[in-house]
Amino acid sequence: MAAEHHHPAELAPIEARVAAIESVLVEKGILDTAAVDAVVAHVEHNLGPMNGARVVARAWVDPSYKKQLLADATAAIDALGFGGPQGEHMVVVENTPAVHNLVVCTLCSCYPWPTLGLPPKWYKEPAYRARAVREPRKLLAEMGTVVPDDVEIRVWDSSSEARYLVLPMRPDGTDGMSEDELAVVVTRDSMIGVQRL
């Protein structure tokens, strides 16, 4: 295009573009990569669905904790040590025999970092974001989760500061399990709502 004749024709590889802006910000004294590496490592290794699974397992074995979790999720989750950025306004929505909940962020990628970690790739992609609010039952069925017609599907679009965690129904056949054993049963996808346990 004539207006862009002074720009190179060939797109720079993504790694070269990352290196370019990184070098600018380091030279300007804005970015200290070594200092931030610890933050990145924390997010990558300490935040994840294993934390949300602890919350769910506790709610399954402790009715008073479950009550607190549904009334004030932020405080109840914080009590287990899973507070922090992108978890300041937590809401837990409960699946029941009559209701199935599904979480999406149509505008970007909002997600409860302390309890689920960084979002998986598909959660951020256009197909999921476009379809979750338009045809959730069909979408779930395609993803292997058939929600019967008499079960209401409640979609939660995280368009503001609230971050959502689905409390799945405790699966049959887990009566004898300990809280630790139950936590292993809980999956990331069940806490987003794209899977029923």
Add this chain to the structure above:
Amino acid sequence: MDGVHDLGGIAGFGPVEHDADESPFAADWERRVFRLKVGSGPLGVNLPAFRHSIERMDPAHYLSSPYFEHWLTGVATMAVEHGLTTREDLERRAGGRFPLSQPDRGVLPEDLTSRSEPRYKVGDEVRVRKWHPPGHTRAPRYVQGRRGTIARVHGVVDVDDIMAHGGGSVTDPFYSVRFTSHELWGDGGGSGEVVHVDLFERYLRPAASESIDGS
């Protein structure tokens, strides 16, 4: 803005390519982009402004690039807009073309009054304003003009539309508003499906006193 990022309800996308892989970063450059964003204080601290820098990406670029390339483009655009570098400098360093986002056409909303006492309660009927602003907003296109019911009163937070465009901290109560699928998608909606969207109080108007034609 009615940008490409505002994806709720757009038809034509295929199956969700669902992957059990839980690794947050598919490649090392993605980890480096994440580090850029969280480590670049003045560029990353205003989250609404950062989101808007991504929303201004060329739509074809947005849809054809991986998620962390959105972050890269947003951070680089903001660095240029803050006068830290130029597109030419970035392209010289990168050895090739470095696409950035389009200019910010947003304007600061007129009402900069902070509010903290919720006007609505659970069960109240509301209608979302239909104003399609040129700048940043967290009112998705698919709910603007639609009628819903207050499902939760969440609390009080800063209004993104104002923060994104340099207006600083102005607060509003925010709510989860429930819409039926048929209200949003007409005959194309699904029975037994409801959608909750989190909305600032200033996005909403009482619907109880509306005339029959919805005006």
